[in-house]
Amino acid sequence: xxxxxxxxxxxxxxVTGAGRGIGKxxxxxxxxxxxxxxxxxxxxxxIEATAAEIRGxxxxxLAISCDVGDEEQVETMVAKTIEEFGGIDVLVNNAGGGIYRxxxxxxxxxxxxxxxxxxxxxFLCTRAVARHMVERKAGSIVNVSTRDAIIPxxxxxxxxxxxxxxxxxxxxxxxxxxxxxxxxxxxPGGVLTEGSTAVLEPVKDRLVAGxxxxxxxxxxxxxLAAIFLASSASEWVTGRMFEIDGGIEFVHLEPGDLxxxx
Amino acid sequence: xxxxxxxxxxxxxxVTGSARGIGKxxxxxxxxxxxxxxxxxRRVEALDATAGEIRALGRGALPVVxxxxxxxxxxxxxxxxxVEFGHVDVLVNNAGRAPLRxTLTMTLEEWEADIQANLTGTFxxxxxxxxVMVDQRAGSIVNISSRESxxPxxxxxxxxxxxxxxxxxxxxxxxxxxxxxxxxxILPGPVxxxxxxxxxxxxxxxxxxxxxxxxxGVPMDxxLMAVFLASSASDWVTGRLxxxxxxxxxxxxxxxxx
Numbered sequence: 001x002x003x004x005x006x007x008x009x010x011x012x013x014x015v016t017g018a019g020r021g022i023g024k025x026x027x028x029x030x031x032x033x034x035x036x037x038x039x040x041x042x043x044x045x046x047i048e049a050t051a052a053e054i055r056g057x058x059x060x061x062l063a064i065s066c067d068v069g070d071e072e073q074v075e076t077m078v079a080k081t082i083e084e085f086g087g088i089d090v091l092v093n094n095a096g097g098g099i100y101r102x103x104x105x106x107x108x109x110x111x112x113x114x115x116x117x118x119x120x121x122x123f124l125c126t127r128a129v130a131r132h133m134v135e136r137k138a139g140s141i142v143n144v145s146t147r148d149a150i151i152p153x154x155x156x157x158x159x160x161x162x163x164x165x166x167x168x169x170x171x172x173x174x175x176x177x178x179x180x181x182x183x184x185x186x187x188p189g190g191v192l193t194e195g196s197t198a199v200l201e202p203v204k205d206r207l208v209a210g211x212x213x214x215x216x217x218x219x220x221x222x223x224l225a226a227i228f229l230a231s232s233a234s235e236w237v238t239g240r241m242f243e244i245d246g247g248i249e250f251v252h253l254e255p256g257d258l259x260x261x262x
Numbered sequence: 263x264x265x266x267x268x269x270x271x272x273x274x275x276x277v278t279g280s281a282r283g284i285g286k287x288x289x290x291x292x293x294x295x296x297x298x299x300x301x302x303x304r305r306v307e308a309l310d311a312t313a314g315e316i317r318a319l320g321r322g323a324l325p326v327v328x329x330x331x332x333x334x335x336x337x338x339x340x341x342x343x344x345v346e347f348g349h350v351d352v353l354v355n356n357a358g359r360a361p362l363r364x365t366l367t368m369t370l371e372e373w374e375a376d377i378q379a380n381l382t383g384t385f386x387x388x389x390x391x392x393x394v395m396v397d398q399r400a401g402s403i404v405n406i407s408s409r410e411s412x413x414p415x416x417x418x419x420x421x422x423x424x425x426x427x428x429x430x431x432x433x434x435x436x437x438x439x440x441x442x443x444x445x446x447x448i449l450p451g452p453v454x455x456x457x458x459x460x461x462x463x464x465x466x467x468x469x470x471x472x473x474x475x476x477x478x479g480v481p482m483d484x485x486l487m488a489v490f491l492a493s494s495a496s497d498w499v500t501g502r503l504x505x506x507x508x509x510x511x512x513x514x515x516x517x518x519x520x
Contacts (some may be wrong), residue, residue, distance in 0.1 A: 002291050003294070003296075029264050178474035178475060178476070179474060179475050182475070189498075212437055212441060212500050213441050213444070213497075213500055214440065215441075218498075221497065221499075223264075224267055224495040227264070233489075234486070234487075236451075236475055236477075236483035236506055236507070236508050237483075237506055237507075238475055238508065238509040240504070242504065244498060245502075247502070
């Protein structure tokens with residue numbers, strides 16, 4: 001049955017940054033599609049809430065507090081997951097984020113911190129999980145990148161650079177981990193989440209006007225693409241970037257246009 | 263239930279070039295996902311066989327003999343679809359041909375024939391069907407392009423150029439038909455079909471070594487991506503190109519000696 005190819009029944013997935021926003025949306029959608037989910041983030045209360053919602057859907061879920069930029073914590077998180085679930089079928093590298101700050105005001109510390117949260121984290125999590133997936137001869141890794149990685153985004157120089165690094169890793173790892181482990185990424189456009197809604201409020205009309213589909217994104221839009229990439233429906237897809245963005249091309253924003261601290 | 267978002271239940275899809283190969287794979291995938299099909303193709307016999315397989319899956323199938331290069335036939339095809347089903351929710355522009363040509367000795371007629379088969383047909387079908395979708399305030403157009411649109415296409419210059427043009431048309435129509443009609447393209451890598459069977463016989467073993475996922479594609483690989491793009495699972499996706507190719511990075515035309 002064709003629709004069974006999209007199911008995640010019987011699969012165990014790790015989703016980083018699962019406490020809120022896109023990561024939470026992916027974790028819940030995966031559970032709805034049949035997966036058991038390990039929810040990873042720094043704030044335990046948030047991931048515990050996501051895990052509780054997943055159990056409410058009848059799936060198993062573990063909340064593991066972890067700074068994905070810390071090598072030891074990542075290794076522990078993966079070991080715990082394997083111990084609890086026996087195996088890992090899907091890894092969603094979603095944890096990350098960026099603050100809007102003009103390049104000339106960016107400190108080295110802020111630049112390196114952004115790289116650690118968005119790029120080094122992907123290296124650490126993927127390395128720990130991929131070893132295991134390669135041994136089992138099966139696995140799908142989904143990296144949540146951003147459209148800001150491929151278009152100019154004043155104020156997001158560090159974030160864009162880090163995510164462009166994630167895109168490159170996606171392509172290289174698709175070859176290194178082939179043929180049994182697939183690696184793909186999703187590049188979301190402007191998605192409204194608890195974190196982004198207030199910040200984007202002053203420019204929302206401009207973004208919507210520049211988006212063919214005429215609306216901002218929801219975490220569910222990204223989650224549906226993630227289900228496709230995690231499932232056997234994408235069995236012949238690897239090394240690719242899925243642009244899920246309402247069709248937006250480029251809307252020129254400056255840090256000062258947005259709300260919130262910069 | 264989130265997996266319902268991938269369902270095509272209640273939807274009617276036109277798939278051109280669906281008598282065999284990738285088009286047939288897409289039509290069968292759509293039927294498996296709950297859609298009724300309008301199967302358009304030039305080849306009568308194979309068309310009826312495909313329609314039979316769709317009905318065996320419990321879905322409706324209207325086979326229509328149609329050469330997508332002919333304006334009148336395209337108009338007649340759409341009219342037949344609307345008479346039978348009342349609405350059209352998905353159009354898959356898959357009809358096309360990839361004959362091998364030596365670029366420097368091919369004729370002007372051959373060049374124009376390849377462009378017609380692979381680009382003009384997509385334009386004519388989109389031009390005919392899009393107004394119906396715009397009227398409905400809903401629709402999804404899926405263009406079957408090719409990885410050859412992005413890679414050097416030795417021995418298939420016109421095919422590669424035409425598919426690159428299909429990619430461009432995808433982006434333009436996504437904006438012109440927004441916000442209610444979505445337009446996307448799938449770029450298949452090397453897929454095993456009757457059209458390229460002879461070529462695959464010749465280069466198959468060598469080719470597999472260049473594909474990260476270790477196998478040549480099958481029509482269902484493309485069909486599953488098409489189900490994603492046809493369904494509401496891709497509601498926020500338009501103007502985009504989706505490569506389904508096993509990870510391949512370079513093309514091997516028949517001018518490459520195995």
